[in-house]
Amino acid sequence: MAERPTSPHRRTNDPEGLRQRLVDTAYAAFTTRGYHSSALHELKRDAGVTGGALAHHFPTKRALGLAVIQDRVAEAVELTWIAPVRAAMTTAEGIQEVFATIISELERKGAVSGCPLNNLALELSREDEAFQAAIEAIFLRWRTAIADKLRADLRSDSIDDFDAEAMATLVVAAYSGAMAMAKASQSVAPLKICGEQLTSIIQNQTSQGHRA
Amino acid sequence: MAERPTSPHRRTNDPEGLRQRLVDTAYAAFTTRGYHSSALHELKRDAGVTGGALAHHFPTKRALGLAVIQDRVAEAVELTWIAPVRAAMTTAEGIQEVFATIISELERKGAVSGCPLNNLALELSREDEAFQAAIEAIFLRWRTAIADKLRADLRSDSIDDFDAEAMATLVVAAYSGAMAMAKASQSVAPLKICGEQLTSIIQNQTSQGHRA
DNA sequence: TTAAATACAGGACAGTTGTCCTGTTTTGTC
DNA sequence: GACAAAACAGGACAACTGTCCTGTATTTAA
Numbered sequence: 339m340a341e342r343p344t345s346p347h348r349r350t351n352d353p354e355g356l357r358q359r360l361v362d363t364a365y366a367a368f369t370t371r372g373y374h375s376s377a378l379h380e381l382k383r384d385a386g387v388t389g390g391a392l393a394h395h396f397p398t399k400r401a402l403g404l405a406v407i408q409d410r411v412a413e414a415v416e417l418t419w420i421a422p423v424r425a426a427m428t429t430a431e432g433i434q435e436v437f438a439t440i441i442s443e444l445e446r447k448g449a450v451s452g453c454p455l456n457n458l459a460l461e462l463s464r465e466d467e468a469f470q471a472a473i474e475a476i477f478l479r480w481r482t483a484i485a486d487k488l489r490a491d492l493r494s495d496s497i498d499d500f501d502a503e504a505m506a507t508l509v510v511a512a513y514s515g516a517m518a519m520a521k522a523s524q525s526v527a528p529l530k531i532c533g534e535q536l537t538s539i540i541q542n543q544t545s546q547g548h549r550a
Numbered sequence: 551m552a553e554r555p556t557s558p559h560r561r562t563n564d565p566e567g568l569r570q571r572l573v574d575t576a577y578a579a580f581t582t583r584g585y586h587s588s589a590l591h592e593l594k595r596d597a598g599v600t601g602g603a604l605a606h607h608f609p610t611k612r613a614l615g616l617a618v619i620q621d622r623v624a625e626a627v628e629l630t631w632i633a634p635v636r637a638a639m640t641t642a643e644g645i646q647e648v649f650a651t652i653i654s655e656l657e658r659k660g661a662v663s664g665c666p667l668n669n670l671a672l673e674l675s676r677e678d679e680a681f682q683a684a685i686e687a688i689f690l691r692w693r694t695a696i697a698d699k700l701r702a703d704l705r706s707d708s709i710d711d712f713d714a715e716a717m718a719t720l721v722v723a724a725y726s727g728a729m730a731m732a733k734a735s736q737s738v739a740p741l742k743i744c745g746e747q748l749t750s751i752i753q754n755q756t757s758q759g760h761r762a
Numbered sequence: 763t764t765a766a767a768t769a770c771a772g773g774a775c776a777g778t779t780g781t782c783c784t785g786t787t788t789t790g791t792c
Numbered sequence: 793g794a795c796a797a798a799a800c801a802g803g804a805c806a807a808c809t810g811t812c813c814t815g816t817a818t819t820t821a822a
Contacts, residue, residue, distance in 0.1 A: 351799050379778085519723055
């Protein structure tokens with residue numbers, strides 16, 4: 339399996355690499371099969387590390403879970419949501435693009451394992467204060483990024499009674515919930531529908547005044 | 551603890567009652583602490599039943615989980631969502647009322663344990679086909695009930711390009727996601743915001759034509 | 763009344779889990 | 793090169809989990 343240079347008992351330490359490999363493996367397991375359903379012996383096998391190495395880097399499973407959230411889940415939200423929305427012309431276009439990307443990726447792999455953040459949020463929020471704080475922080479950054487983009491949309495033709503924070507909250511909630519429904523039905527249909535609905539609503543509300 | 555009529559070894563069989571007590575206890579545990587985090591010995595203690603009784607009514611934990619979903623979760627969605635929406639004058643009013651009821655109940659108890667259906671959906675959908683089917687069926691009934699009510703709203707002043715199914719999907723998704731965010735932040739704020747946003751959007755789209 | 767079926771009691775059991783502990787190897791530092 | 797610290801190996805261990813099994817009490821049917 340692993341490369342054996344020449345001598346039978348040769349080892350080369352790579353603490354940083356091993357840690358990354360562990361967190362990567364744990365991220366994949368925790369976000370697909372769940373935190374409690376992923377046994378450490380499976381992670382050790384999949385990552386190719388021994389019990390001693392695991393205990394050295396992460397004294398408890400909880401510490402590993404926390405690292406997964408803070409390192410990988412936060413990064414995933416940044417890469418798949420925040421960055422594309424920021425880079426897009428308008429918020430609506432950004433959201434449309436994000437949904438399209440995620441949908442096509444799910445169709446390619448043929449299974450819906452759900453939103454990593456949402457999966458861990460529902461499983462771990464009430465279990466530990468540190469988990470809750472880490473998850474809440476990611477939700478906040480996500481929401482804030484969308485709200486900022488919405489406010490930027492309004493710079494040109496400013497509309498008074500438009501609450502960017504509220505709309506950003508709706509976007510994040512609708513996406514999270516749509517992904518939950520997609521996971522339950524193992525179909526991307528809820529995502530398609532909610533993506534279209536959200537972009538349509540935002541375009542209406544940001545292009546011109548609405549009610550009242 | 552339990553009533554002892556007079557003689558020391560007197561027992562009175564109540565299979566139906568015992569079953570209900572078990573499912574109730576399991577529903578409370580599964581929807582707050584989670585399915586995997588709830589050990590059977592805790593359920594036995596809380597419900598006041600022995601291992602033999604449990605095994606007699608539910609041969610496996612999986613069978614108990616399935617009963618919780620089909621009996622209690624489905625009923626909870628019916629009582630807290632479907633019935634109030636059906637009884638309301640309009641869909642928007644119904645949704646507003648549902649959100650208000652849930653929010654005030656959460657504020658009273660001081661903690662957010664999340665939407666029972668959503669909690670179990672994310673934890674169990676990918677674990678078992680029977681779980682997935684049962685959960686998907688509840689989502690479908692929920693969505694359909696809202697869509698029916700939306701179509702009823704339009705009877706008077708019919709609007710052509712209004713997709714009731716799509717809006718119902720958005721409503722369910724937004725609620726589920728908002729509850730997930732509420733659980734992560736242990737605050738009802740996301741629910742308040744999404745409730746207001748949804749009712750506002752629906753009122754706009756059902757009262758008069760929108761874009762195009 | 764009797765016999766069979768149902769309902770329940772209570773514990774045994776094997777498998778699994780996360781953690782810890784004792785050694786060995788590698789790496790940095792003087 | 794010596795030495796301490798870090799990095800890893802590999803297994804022991806106790807606690808816990810779900811399931812099953814044998815026995816007893818209650819209810820039902822005849």
